[in-house]
Amino acid sequence: MSTLDANAGHHDEGSYLSGPPGMMARIWQWATTVDHKKIGVMYLFAVLTMFFIGGMAAMAVRYDLLDPIRTQTVETLNAAGDLETTTITTGESLKEIMSGLGMGKDLTESQIYNRAFTLHGAVMVFMFIVPSIPASLGNFFLPIMLGAKDVAFPRLNLLSWYIYVFGCLFGIMSILLGGVDTGWTFYTPYSTSTDADHWRVVLMVMAAFILGFSSILTGLNFVVTVHKLRAPGMGWFDMPLMIWALYATSIIQVLATPVIGITLLLLVFERIMHIGIFDPAMGGDPVLYQHFFWFYSHPVVYVMILPAMGIISEILAVHSRKHIFGYRAIAFSSLGIAGVSFLVWGHHIFTAMGELAAILFSGLTFLVAIPTAIKVFNWIATLYKGSIVINTSMCYALMFLFTFSIGGLTGLPLATLATDLHLHDSYYVVAHFHYVMMGGTVIAFMGGIHHWWPKMFGKMFNEKGAMLGMALVFIGFNVTFFTQFFLGTQGMPRRYANYVDEFQTLHQISTYGSWILLAGFLVHLVVFVVSLYAGKKAPANPWGGLTLEWECESPPIEHNFHHEPIVKHGPYDFESVVPPHCDPKEFPLPENGGHH
Amino acid sequence: MTMIETDTSSVPARILKSPKHWRNRKAASHWRSGDEEFDAAKFGMWLFLSTEVLLFAGIFCGYAVFRLLYPEAWANGSHYLDWRFGAANTAVLLLSSWTAANAVRLAQLDKQFWFKVNLVITIVCALLFLFIKLKFEYMLKLPAGKAPGTFFSYPMAHDPHEPLWWSLYYVGTGIHAFHVIIGAIIFAVVLWRAVRYQSYGPTQYTLVENSALYWHIVDLIWIFLFPLLYLIH
Numbered sequence: 001m002s003t004l005d006a007n008a009g010h011h012d013e014g015s016y017l018s019g020p021p022g023m024m025a026r027i028w029q030w031a032t033t034v035d036h037k038k039i040g041v042m043y044l045f046a047v048l049t050m051f052f053i054g055g056m057a058a059m060a061v062r063y064d065l066l067d068p069i070r071t072q073t074v075e076t077l078n079a080a081g082d083l084e085t086t087t088i089t090t091g092e093s094l095k096e097i098m099s100g101l102g103m104g105k106d107l108t109e110s111q112i113y114n115r116a117f118t119l120h121g122a123v124m125v126f127m128f129i130v131p132s133i134p135a136s137l138g139n140f141f142l143p144i145m146l147g148a149k150d151v152a153f154p155r156l157n158l159l160s161w162y163i164y165v166f167g168c169l170f171g172i173m174s175i176l177l178g179g180v181d182t183g184w185t186f187y188t189p190y191s192t193s194t195d196a197d198h199w200r201v202v203l204m205v206m207a208a209f210i211l212g213f214s215s216i217l218t219g220l221n222f223v224v225t226v227h228k229l230r231a232p233g234m235g236w237f238d239m240p241l242m243i244w245a246l247y248a249t250s251i252i253q254v255l256a257t258p259v260i261g262i263t264l265l266l267l268v269f270e271r272i273m274h275i276g277i278f279d280p281a282m283g284g285d286p287v288l289y290q291h292f293f294w295f296y297s298h299p300v301v302y303v304m305i306l307p308a309m310g311i312i313s314e315i316l317a318v319h320s321r322k323h324i325f326g327y328r329a330i331a332f333s334s335l336g337i338a339g340v341s342f343l344v345w346g347h348h349i350f351t352a353m354g355e356l357a358a359i360l361f362s363g364l365t366f367l368v369a370i371p372t373a374i375k376v377f378n379w380i381a382t383l384y385k386g387s388i389v390i391n392t393s394m395c396y397a398l399m400f401l402f403t404f405s406i407g408g409l410t411g412l413p414l415a416t417l418a419t420d421l422h423l424h425d426s427y428y429v430v431a432h433f434h435y436v437m438m439g440g441t442v443i444a445f446m447g448g449i450h451h452w453w454p455k456m457f458g459k460m461f462n463e464k465g466a467m468l469g470m471a472l473v474f475i476g477f478n479v480t481f482f483t484q485f486f487l488g489t490q491g492m493p494r495r496y497a498n499y500v501d502e503f504q505t506l507h508q509i510s511t512y513g514s515w516i517l518l519a520g521f522l523v524h525l526v527v528f529v530v531s532l533y534a535g536k537k538a539p540a541n542p543w544g545g546l547t548l549e550w551e552c553e554s555p556p557i558e559h560n561f562h563h564e565p566i567v568k569h570g571p572y573d574f575e576s577v578v579p580p581h582c583d584p585k586e587f588p589l590p591e592n593g594g595h596h
Numbered sequence: 597m598t599m600i601e602t603d604t605s606s607v608p609a610r611i612l613k614s615p616k617h618w619r620n621r622k623a624a625s626h627w628r629s630g631d632e633e634f635d636a637a638k639f640g641m642w643l644f645l646s647t648e649v650l651l652f653a654g655i656f657c658g659y660a661v662f663r664l665l666y667p668e669a670w671a672n673g674s675h676y677l678d679w680r681f682g683a684a685n686t687a688v689l690l691l692s693s694w695t696a697a698n699a700v701r702l703a704q705l706d707k708q709f710w711f712k713v714n715l716v717i718t719i720v721c722a723l724l725f726l727f728i729k730l731k732f733e734y735m736l737k738l739p740a741g742k743a744p745g746t747f748f749s750y751p752m753a754h755d756p757h758e759p760l761w762w763s764l765y766y767v768g769t770g771i772h773a774f775h776v777i778i779g780a781i782i783f784a785v786v787l788w789r790a791v792r793y794q795s796y797g798p799t800q801y802t803l804v805e806n807s808a809l810y811w812h813i814v815d816l817i818w819i820f821l822f823p824l825l826y827l828i829h
Contacts, residue, residue, distance in 0.1 A: 149626035152636045220643045228636040229626070258647040262654030266767065275745035275763035277658055282745065283757040288661055292654060559625075 013557040015458065034154035037556060039161050040140030041456065044449075046161070047132045050168060053175075054123035055521070060094055060116040062480070062514040065507045067091035069109055069498045091498075113497035114181035121184030126208045127168050129441055130300060133307035134253075135164070135218055137448050138246050140456060142222055144549040144556060145240050147231025147565040152224040160217035167210035174203035183495065185293060188278035188286045192270045202271055209264040212257045215303075219253030222246055231548070233567035240547045240571040241330050245310025248334035252299045252306075252341060260296035263289065287352045294345035302341040304437060306334055308444030309375055312397050315451050316379050318545045319394040320386030321587070323572045326378035333371035340367050347415055350424070358417055365415035372408055376401065389543075392466040396447030399474050403439025407432060410485065425495075428488025434481045446473070446524070453528070454542050458555040459535030465527040472520030479513025540581035547571045551580045607708075611794050618797030634802050641806040645813045648775075652817050655768045659824060662764065666757040671829045673761035676742060681732045682826035685725050686818065692721030693815040696783075696808040703801040708794055715787040718811065722780035729773055768821055775814045782807045 016037045019029045030038055069091040078084045094112040098104035104112055143151050151157050174180060177200050182191040186205060195201055226247045230239070267289070269275045276282030278289040309330075317324045324330065346353060346361030353361075379401060388394065410432045413419040423429065454460055483506045488494075492503050499507065541550040548565055549556070569577045578584045611617055623630040663670045695714040702711035741749035744766045748759035786807055789795040796804050 153640060154624070154626070156640075216644075216647055220640055220647075223643060224636050224640045227639060228632060254643055254647055255650060258650035259654055262651045262771075265771075266654070266658070269744075269763075269767060273745055273747065275767065276760050277662075277763055277767075279745075283662075283666065283760050285661065285665070288658065292657075 013559065013562070015553065015555045016558050017458070017555050032158075034150070034158050035558065036139050036143050036151045036154065036157060037456075037560075039157050040136050040138070042161055043131065043139055043164070044136035044456075046165060046168070047128050047136055050123055050127040051132075053172075054120055054128050055518070057116050057120035057123065059514060059518060060097075061113065061120055062511040063097075064094045064109065064113045064116070064497055065499070066093060066511045068501065068504060110497040111181065114495070115179035117495060118180050118183050119175060122180070122204060122208070123171065125184050125300075126211050127171060129304045129437060130211070130215055131164060131218070132304075132441065133311065133445050133448065134222070134246055134249055134303070135160075135214075137311070137445075137452060138222065138249075138307060139218070141452060141549055142243060142246055143225060143229065144552060144560050145243055145547050145571075146225065146229055147234060147548050147561065147567065148225065148229035149559045149561070151221045152228055153221050156217050157221055160214040160221070163210060163217070164214040167207045167214060170203050170207035170210060174200045174207065177203070180204045185297070186264075186267060187293075188267065188270065188289045189280060191267065192274075192279060202268055205264050205267050205271075209261060209268070212261045212264070215253050216257045219250035219257070222250040223254065226250075231565050231567050237328065237331070238567055238570055239331075240310075241313035241324060241327065241334075242307075242310035242547075244331040244334050245306045245308075245313070248338040249303050249306040251335075252303050252338050256296045256299040256303075256342070259292060260300075263292040263296065266292075287349065290349045290352060291345070294348040295342075298345040298348060299338075299341040301437070302337050304441045306337060308400070308441040308448075309334065311444045311448035311451070312379060312400050313375075314545075314547070315393050315397040315447050316382050317572045317574070318451070318543050319391065319397070320383050320388045321544065321574045322382050322384075322386035323570075323574055324378070325381035325384075326374070327572070329374050330378050333374045336371035337368065340364065340371070344368060347420075350417060350420055362415055362417050362420075366412070369408065369412065376405060376408075391450075391463060392461075392470050393447045393451035393543075395467065395470050395474075396443055396450065399470070400440060400443045400447065403435055403443060403477065406482075407435025407437075407439050410435060423488060425493055426488035427484040427492045427494055430494050431481045431484035431488060434484075439477060439481070443473075443477075446470070451543070452549070453531070454538030455549055455552070455554050455556070457532060457535075458538050458553075459531045460538045460542065461527050461531035461535055465523060465530070469520050469523035469527060472516055472523060474520075476513050476515070476517030476520050480510050480517055481513070483507075483510040483513070541579055544574075544579040544582050544587040546573060546577055546579055607794065611792075614793045616789065616793035616795050618795055618800035621795065621800045630799060634805075637802045637806060638809070641809050645809060648813050648817070652768075652771070652820075655764065655771070656820070656824070659764050659768070662757070662760055666755065666760065669755040669757035669761050672754050672758055673765065674826060674829050676737070677733075677765075677826045679826045681728055682822045685728050686822050688721050688725045688728070689815045689818050692718045692725075693812055695721070696811045699786075700801060700805050700808050703790075703796040703804045704798055706797045708790070708797075711796070712787060712790050715783055715790065719780050719783050719787065722776050722783070725776055726773060726780075729769065733769075765825055768825065772814070772817055772821060775817070779807070779811050779814050782810065 016035055019026045030042065033039065067090060069089065071087055071089045074086050074088055076084050076086060092109040094116065095104070095107070095109045098107070098112060107115075139151070139157065143149065177198070180195075180201050182194060182201060182204075186201075186208075191201055191205075226239070226243060266275070266277055270278050270284075274282075276284045278284045278286050280286055313324055313330055316322075344361060344365045344367075346357060347365045350358045350361070410428070414423055414429065414432060450461070450466060484492075487503055487506050487510070490503070492499055492507075538554040540552065540554050542554075543550075546569065548561075548567070551565060552560055575590050578589065579587050612619070614620065623633045627633040627636075695717040699711055699714040699718065702714060737743075741751065742762055743749065744763040745759055748762055750758070786796070786804055789803075
């Protein structure tokens with residue numbers, strides 16, 4: 001595919017993308033590879049595929065909510081002159097689509113809707129957002145940023161990709177068999193009693209169980225890699241902040257995922273053998289399930305957001321040519337978030353516990369705001385007096401600061417017991433969650449993909465096209481989800497297919513926003529495909545970054561570096577180091593050494 | 597110990613020249629040295645063991661919750677189990693943990709014959725554990741109706757929540773037994789590679805050490821399951 005760079009010296013190593021001739025040989029090479037870069041790229045395609053499936057389910061959810069379901073009785077005169085009563089039902093949008101496809105004839109609109117939002121939640125959480133950044137960008141860049149040739153356990157890395165795909169196949173099988181309507185949380189006893197004669201729920205739960213192994217193995221691999229494979233000269237505080245974020249993420253993955261493993265296993269036993277542990281009819285405790293579930297699923301939202309925060313630290317520093325402000329504060333706040341994450345699960349089930357426990361969990365939840373705010377303030381301080389370059393990844397990082405701050409701050413009323421009583425299970429929660437997960441993680445993921453795209457594939461992308469996609473995503477995202485804060489505070493409950501007339505305007509605005517959002521992602525897709533086929537060859541260091549991946553060629557060679565790198569400067573020393581492979585005229589050092 | 601030190605088993609040239617013989621094995625290319633690779637593998641194994649502890653923590657937590665809710669059912673539950681079979685299995689596992697530790701040491705000392713003997717004893721103990729578990733516990737209790745959840749049909753039950761006790765008994769010991777099976781398979785792989793290639797020796801014993809670590813955690817979990825299920829009333 002791409003050839004050897006002129007400055008490659010005496011080593012005769014091709015890019016990691018080059019391979020043997022012949023389609024089958026190439027496929028075999030990728031299917032059996034233990035190269036972390038290829039595995040990262042395979043993860044990228046796999047998670048984006050699941051993002052597409054989950055996104056389509058989201059579009060279905062929004063499409064249903066465009067119109068409320070209304071049944072009217074109309075009296076008409078028929079040809080014979082008799083009065084005839086007919087019932088007209090409007091707003092069954094999903095049912096119309098399904099019957100157009102010849103499916104779901106025995107399902108009501110609400111049943112289809114319940115499956116659509118469960119599908120959206122389960123796919124997006126377990127198959128997209130948990131593995132998204134760590135498994136794709138993390139796999140590709142963690143070893144390179146450490147100056148290593150590969151992760152600690154390359155074969156385990158490939159195994160975790162296969163486990164991921166295997167888990168996704170279980171999920172897809174469940175969808176093809178008709179889908180699940182339990183909600184992505186699989187709350188008992190509904191999840192153990194619904195669809196009693198069918199395997200769909202078991203398949204979906206098994207999918208989440210299997211995906212957990214993939215997550216554990218990736219996390220384990222990263223922790224060991226960070227400990228054991230840092231390049232000579234790289235101490236803990238010389239690591240890029242992306243590595244700190246991935247390290248904190250990996251710790252959570254290793255420590256939280258086993259708990260969801262046993263929980264889902266018990267759920268499967270409950271369904272197949274009725275062991276009764278979560279069944280109130282047999283003396284079991286469904287709230288125990290909720291405790292187990294959130295003991296994993298709350299920490300896991302930090303698995304989703306921490307790597308995003310790592311990406312933001314990289315993008316903001318590189319594209320504003322400023323030393324990151326408060327390096328240690330950002331690094332330790334990642335670990336702080338990881339630590340606190342294990343103590344706050346109870347805020348998902350305030351109403352299912354005693355008053356004292358609820359107050360304690362509420363107080364602990366507020367703690368999360370501290371390390372998070374430390375990060376946000378440090379990022380903003382980093383931008384201050386920086387040479388800010390407005391490009392796609394920088395815009396995504398700025399968008400992150402805006403949307404993630406809204407998401408974070410709107411979380412505080414949910415952590416407050418009194419306001420939560422009004423807001424919980426409403427669209428306010430939906431909006432808050434999407435502002436942190438989509439406005440946080442997905443936006444940072446998009447920024448990260450643009451930041452590292454030239455490095456990963458050796459091709460530049462069309463900046464104007466990407467900026468257009470970015471603008472559409474920004475507008476579409478805010479139109480879709482900001483309206484939902486209003487819907488929620490006014491009393492629109494989540495997970496309902498229908499609503500009272502007063503909510504229709506806001507629901508319609510939200511649905512139109514989702515179309516703009518979809519258009520934005522399609523523009524990005526086109527830009528990426530065009531870049532792969534017709535993109536200009538990327539230089540080794542297009543943005544003037546100082547972390548080790550910018551010392552590699554674009555795309556990197558099979559073993560990443562021609563010689564083992566020796567780290568002599570910090571990852572953000574923009575005021576004193578000319579970036580590798582860069583013209584000093586293009587990336588000048590500040591005359592006063594960076595001191596203002 | 598004299599017998600161990602006079603291990604003079606002759607080695608066929610086929611094995612000595614094999615790239616899988618311990619003298620010929622090298623660190624993977626992304627490691628600076630075999631020592632670093634060994635340290636990393638061991639560190640990874642410890643992380644994995646922490647996930648095992650957390651996995652079983654769910655079962656122990658469920659045990660604690662229901663014990664508090666239904667103390668009568670839990671007290672009755674332990675009376676249905678014969679502590680002698682539990683104790684026998686504890687002894688079997690402790691013995692196997694000792695032989696697993698021996699195997700690591702003997703690999704380090706290149707005592708190939710006794711290394712293999714200890715691996716065989718470990719595997720036999722694993723199978724013996726499973727045999728006792730199935731033959732004298734599961735096979736006797738299931739037909740008597742002492743089964744998990746809705747399959748429970750034991751007519752002499754004193755407490756309506758005894759089915760839950762049996763659920764936790766079967767889930768806990770069942771998942772543990774599954775780990776015993778996995779352990780036996782891993783030791784069988786180690787044994788096969790030891791017989792076929794002499795893959796493990798003073799500089800190459802990562803898999804032996806990690807298998808033994810895994811085996812110790814399986815043992816340790818049983819050490820907790822045994823008193824909780826068999827001894828505490």
